[in-house]
Amino acid sequence: MASISFKNALGIHPDALMVRSKRSEILANNIANADTPNFKARDLDFKGIMRGEYEKRDRMSLDRTHSNHIPAEAITTESALKYRMPTQPAVDGNTVETDIEQAQYARNALEFQSSFTFLNSKFKGLSKALRSE
Structure with a gap:
């Protein structure tokens, strides 16, 4: 019996869900700070993250408290954050454009739902295969 490779079966969708979840937090933060003077709107470089452009940078090793613990490392999404260039900058220095942020948030939510549905x-298909249906 051959083993199932979840990486091959699921593709990029598990990673995409995590990145889209983080992006929704960032976009919500932008919207929440729409009236904060000098607040700079930020966004994730989703395509760059999914291409692995940030994996070679900004890795942090997690400390092991015992030699039998499995070594692990994490990628910081902070390096993938970019400042959004406003089409109409505000007088108070705030770069949040609420309509753009809300549109990006809605689009991100749809793309999250698409990956989740996939x-x-x-x-469901893997479950049926395991039960030999």
Whole structure:
């Protein structure tokens, strides 16, 4: 019996869900600070993250408290944050354009739901395969 490779079966969708979740936090923070003077709107470089451009940079090793612990490292998303260039800058220095942020938030939510739906159908298919249906 051959083993199932979840990486091959699921593709980039698990990673995409994590990045889209983080992006929704960033976009919500932008919207929440729409009236904060000198606040600079930020966004994630989603395509860059998914291409792995940030994996070679800004890695942090997690400390092991025992030699039997599995070594691990994490990628910081901070390096993937970019400042958004406003089309109409505000007098107070705030670069949040609420309509653009809300549109980006809605689009991100739809793309999150698409990946989630895809993963759900993949898991249903894998479950049927494991039960030999």
